[in-house]
Amino acid sequence: MSTISSELSSIDIDKQRAKLPNLGSAIRSQAAVSRAKIGNRPILDGIDCEIEQGEFVAILGLNGAGKSSLLRAIAGLMPLKSGSILVNDVPMTPSTRDRARQPLAMLFQGGGLIPQLCALDNVLCGKLGGFSGWQTLRGFPASERQNALELLDRLGMAEFASQPTRQLSGGQQQRVAIARALMRSPQILLADEPVTGLDIMAIQQVMKNLAHLHSEGMTIVTVLHDLALASTYAQTAIIVDRGRVVYHGSSQNLSAQFEQLIES
Ligand SMILES: Nc1ncnc2c1ncn2[C@@H]1O[C@H](COP(=O)(O)OP(=O)(O)OP(=O)(O)O)[C@@H](O)[C@H]1O
Known part of the structure; x- marks a missing residue:
């Protein structure tokens, strides 16, 4: 059976990326490998991605793919074995963590x-x-x-x-x-499944709140499970599979594309 990674590897990431004003990098992950492992594979197994200032990005993927772990690593809550994560160009290392965290706020799963x-x-x-x-x-x-x-x-x-x-x-x-x-x-809001378990009305309210913050210039990075919500509210989507980023591009038409890939 083909994996999501192998199916998605053919997608030209840059061409799929929504057009964003180039305001510089908010978060950059360069070959980030977590110290923590599942079996003998690191939970984050070489994460490469760059999120721009003012981007509204949805992180998607199957259960256990490593979405929450990626958010935790960005916030400096998951130690890396190798690679690096930079927030506003400040590396998330023990000696610079306080400065790197300064622009961040995190919304934990369940509030x-x-x-x-x-x-x-x-x-x-x-x-x-x-x-x-x-x-x-x-x-x-x-x-x-x-x-x-x-x-x-x-x-x-x-x-x-x-x-x-x-x-x-x-x-x-x-x-x-x-x-x-x-x-x-914060300049950057990391939200881990902010709408999981909520009813339709509450989901819309919370997502509209995030959209409003984004319209004021905040970078929003949110884990979502709902592809339609991602298409509606996020400009871009990152798909994580087995601890790697396999897609970072436009959130539009993601639903059909993603479902097709899961079925194949
Ligand atoms: N600190 C840790 N030590 C060991 N294993 C961990 C740790 N944190 C997470 N895991 C494991 O890593 C894997 C990825 O977890 P993570 O919570 O990042 O997945 P997820 O993509 O957010 O999943 P879900 O959609 O179910 O919330 C899971 O198998 C989880 O059990």
Whole structure:
């Protein structure tokens, strides 16, 4: 049986790539090989890709292909054995990690909120790394609380600010998680399956929120399972198979192409 990689290797990646203004590289992965393995194969097995500033890219692939691992590696959460990952041209190495992470925010699978805290406090948690222990003990400055409230408002969640997030629906929780990620004022948002498990209405709301952030100039890198959503919202798609990037090109007409390849 042919693999997705072998079927896709014939695709001319550059010709498929959507036309993007050349604003420079946001993320560059050069032959990145993870230290962690599945059996004797590295989970990331030579990832080569470049995501441009302002690109909205959907990462697609079968279960276990390495999509979340790729996001984690970009965020410096998955150590590499060889190769490199650069964020805004800063390498993600132990000595430069803080600087490389600065433009990034990550939306974890399932949101990762603290269920007993209210929406506002969860959003404020997005700022925790930015304050010293002493500052945190004194509480967050009023300006940060105002900022968090404004972010909740932007995401249509202001009325739920004081509600414990365990009482919110999945879609509402995901929007609080986006607001939390935005507390870092990121240039690049990494989102791991932000709409998995949500109903149609919530999916549209979350994707529209991402599209709005993209329209304001943010680079969006999101793992999705839905090819139609990828075609609708993303400009480009990266397909990962067995720890390698096998396609990086236009997200248009991806659905038919991808389904055909899986069936073959
Ligand atoms: N730190 C780790 N150590 C060992 N194995 C891992 C580690 N992280 C992930 N894996 C394994 O690596 C493979 C890829 O996992 P990953 O979560 O990246 O896949 P995915 O493409 O996001 O899959 P899904 O669509 O199911 O979420 C899986 O087999 C997973 O069990």
